[in-house]
Amino acid sequence: MGRITLEGVTKSFDDTKVIHGADLEIEDGKFVVFVGPSGCGKTTLLRLIAGLEDVSGGRILIDGKDVTRLAPAKRGLSMVFQSYALYPHMSVRRNIAFGLKMARMPKSEIERRVAHAAGILNLTDYLDRRPGQLSGGQRQRVAIGRAIVREPKGFLFDEPLSNLDAALRVQMRLEVTRLQKQLKTTAVYVTHDQVEAMTMADEIVVLQAGRIEQVGTPLELYERPANVFVAGFIGSPRMNLFEGPVAKRNGATTLGVRPEHLRVQPGDAVVADGCEAWGGTVIQAEHLGSDTFVYVDVPGIGTLDARCTGELRVQVGDTVTLLPDMHQLHRFDAQQLAMA
Amino acid sequence: MATQQTQKLARILIAPSIILLLLWMIVPLAMTAWFSALNYNLLNSVTSFAGLGNYRYFLSNPAFLSSLLNTLVLVGSVLAISAFFGVLIALLLDQVIVGRRVVRLMLIAPFFVMPTVSALIWKNLLMNPVSGLLAWLWRLFGLTPVDWFTQVPMLSIILIVAWQWLPFAVLILLTALQSLDQEQQEAALMDGAGAFDRFFHLTLPHLARPLSIVILIETIFLLTVFAEIYVTTGGGPGVETTNLAYLIYSQALLQYDVGAASAGGLIAVVLANIAAIFLMRIVGKNLET
Numbered sequence: 001m002g003r004i005t006l007e008g009v010t011k012s013f014d015d016t017k018v019i020h021g022a023d024l025e026i027e028d029g030k031f032v033v034f035v036g037p038s039g040c041g042k043t044t045l046l047r048l049i050a051g052l053e054d055v056s057g058g059r060i061l062i063d064g065k066d067v068t069r070l071a072p073a074k075r076g077l078s079m080v081f082q083s084y085a086l087y088p089h090m091s092v093r094r095n096i097a098f099g100l101k102m103a104r105m106p107k108s109e110i111e112r113r114v115a116h117a118a119g120i121l122n123l124t125d126y127l128d129r130r131p132g133q134l135s136g137g138q139r140q141r142v143a144i145g146r147a148i149v150r151e152p153k154g155f156l157f158d159e160p161l162s163n164l165d166a167a168l169r170v171q172m173r174l175e176v177t178r179l180q181k182q183l184k185t186t187a188v189y190v191t192h193d194q195v196e197a198m199t200m201a202d203e204i205v206v207l208q209a210g211r212i213e214q215v216g217t218p219l220e221l222y223e224r225p226a227n228v229f230v231a232g233f234i235g236s237p238r239m240n241l242f243e244g245p246v247a248k249r250n251g252a253t254t255l256g257v258r259p260e261h262l263r264v265q266p267g268d269a270v271v272a273d274g275c276e277a278w279g280g281t282v283i284q285a286e287h288l289g290s291d292t293f294v295y296v297d298v299p300g301i302g303t304l305d306a307r308c309t310g311e312l313r314v315q316v317g318d319t320v321t322l323l324p325d326m327h328q329l330h331r332f333d334a335q336q337l338a339m340a
Numbered sequence: 341m342a343t344q345q346t347q348k349l350a351r352i353l354i355a356p357s358i359i360l361l362l363l364w365m366i367v368p369l370a371m372t373a374w375f376s377a378l379n380y381n382l383l384n385s386v387t388s389f390a391g392l393g394n395y396r397y398f399l400s401n402p403a404f405l406s407s408l409l410n411t412l413v414l415v416g417s418v419l420a421i422s423a424f425f426g427v428l429i430a431l432l433l434d435q436v437i438v439g440r441r442v443v444r445l446m447l448i449a450p451f452f453v454m455p456t457v458s459a460l461i462w463k464n465l466l467m468n469p470v471s472g473l474l475a476w477l478w479r480l481f482g483l484t485p486v487d488w489f490t491q492v493p494m495l496s497i498i499l500i501v502a503w504q505w506l507p508f509a510v511l512i513l514l515t516a517l518q519s520l521d522q523e524q525q526e527a528a529l530m531d532g533a534g535a536f537d538r539f540f541h542l543t544l545p546h547l548a549r550p551l552s553i554v555i556l557i558e559t560i561f562l563l564t565v566f567a568e569i570y571v572t573t574g575g576g577p578g579v580e581t582t583n584l585a586y587l588i589y590s591q592a593l594l595q596y597d598v599g600a601a602s603a604g605g606l607i608a609v610v611l612a613n614i615a616a617i618f619l620m621r622i623v624g625k626n627l628e629t
Contacts, residue, residue, distance in 0.1 A: 050530065052526050052529065052530075071529075072526075072529050072530050073529065073530060073531065073532030073533075074532075077530070078530060078531075079526075079527070079530045081523045081526070081527060082523070083521070083523050085521065085523035085524045085526065085527035086524075086527075087524060087527075087528070087541065087542060088524075088545075088546075089541075089542075089545035089546070089548075090541075098528070098531050098533070098541070099530075099531035099532060102531050102532040102533045102534075102537060103532055146527075146531070150531075
């Protein structure tokens with residue numbers, strides 16, 4: 001079991017408030033990702049759950065039990081740090097076993113658990129090495145091994161993949177997700193990378209400036225962002241957002257349309273009733289083969305980014321017409337909130 | 341920097357300094373070796389060849405063995421004190437306390453006081469049995485003041501030298517503590533390690549290397565402690581605080597026997613090298629990885 005509940009959790013450092021009352025319910029076995037720009041308080045929130053920081057207000061409950069004032073080790077959670085934080089003077093075996101040793105577990109049980117974790121993580125051949133003799137990906141796996149042997153109620157990951165190169169990151173992303181599904185242990189994962197968030201999460205928590213902006217499944221956030229910030233943050237390339245007469249005409253203060261929902265047509269186009277069509281000039285075209293990214297300068301709107309599947313023969317300076325999918329327009333009011 | 345060309349050039353360019361250093365070392369050593377084979381007394385203008393006579397004389401001197409022992413006791417005790425209290429004080433200073441910078445500066449200050457000066461301060465201001473601060477403290481509790489340099493001469497010397505070298509250990513260990521990875525500490529916290537577990541499993545292994553450096557460097561300097569002894573006890577009472585360096589000095593400049601002093605000097609060089617080899621064996625392992 002590992003149900004983590006936050007009730008009005010706040011955190012201040014001296015006079016600066018960094019978490020403004022977070023309410024959150026993390027269901028048992030769920031993979032929850034905290035995502036947001038740097039400085040949004042996602043790591044602080046994770047450290048509050050871990051117990052590495054004291055909360056300034058509110059309560060944290062694990063399985064309904066108040067753990068707000070409990071020491072980190074007593075909360076039954078384990079954490080994977082950004083720098084891995086392996087103990088450099090100990091072998092991989094002792095690194096993984098350290099937490100169990102501290103819990104005064106019998107030797108035979110420790111050995112069994114270490115062997116089991118090493119088996120899952122392909123570390124069996126490296127058990128007698130020191131962390132300094134391992135590659136980045138192996139160190140990462142040791143850090144995860146150290147977390148899983150304690151059989152915790154929940155895992156806390158603090159940007160664990162940000163020190164790996166791009167290819168390894170994709171591989172570890174899959175491994176971590178698969179492992180979590182296999183163990184069915186609650187996981188809270190912090191990242192600033194929205195692709196990581198979209199691919200790994202059962203549920204995403206978007207944070208900005210110490211506030212929870214929206215909670216939902218990846219597709220909910222993609223299809224129905226609650227406000228302008230979430231709309232701009234989730235999705236890659238990011239959503240086109242603009243104000244002005246065109247937005248007004250569609251009954252919104254800010255209008256948003258994702259690049260993949262813009263059709264690019266060379267030259268002028270015939271516009272059907274009730275549809276929008278925006279003519280402009282291509283200022284940049286990126287040909288990836290599988291996709292074409294076209295940046296179009298539209299008078300009265302600004303620069304719009306369009307993503308077309310397959311190769312599209314357009315060049316810089318061409319005149320094109322952008323046809324938005326009218327069902328996929330996102331309308332936001334003056335408070336930047338999504339309109340029904 | 342790996343082509344043959346650059347290696348050759350590098351060798352030529354560093355040659356002058358290496359040759360200078362070599363001469364700097366070899367000439368005095370050769371002269372000492374030469375003097376050690378002579379009957380050479382400053383009161384007697386006639387010198388003659390003595391062979392190994394000076395060595396025989398120096399080694400059979402009863403003061404030699406006791407000076408060797410005194411040297412070991414002095415070096416060992418000061419090393420133990422500065423390692424143990426060094427770690428303790430460094431741990432304290434690493435905490436966030438008010439006025440930390442001032443406290444640090446004051447703690448490091450003794451290292452910058454000349455040995456002669458600090459020995460004089462200890463002798464006249466602190467350990468003087470009549471007017472010293474310690475005597476006053478003893479009397480405050482109704483005790484008879486200790487006459488430090490008569491009753492416990494070796495302990496007094498050890499205290500003075502340790503007082504001088506403790507800051508060095510603190511300085512090195514404190515810098516090492518500040519480079520201790522914070523996330524490792526937090527990981528240990530999550531693993532349920534208490535303060536003692538964290539100290540013995542994380543902090544102490546982290547300090548192994550700086551401790552080795554402290555021991556190595558301090559040993560080199562402690563083998564040749566002289567000023568503190570000269571100023572306070574003059575090697576006495578008897579030969580109780582005469583270490584090897586002081587014995588050689590008394591041989592040369594109190595008994596004017598340059599030959600025997602040179603022989604003693606060379607014996608000291610050999611002994612110091614033996615100590616160095618052992619130290620490098622034991623301590624060097626920590627420096628490798």
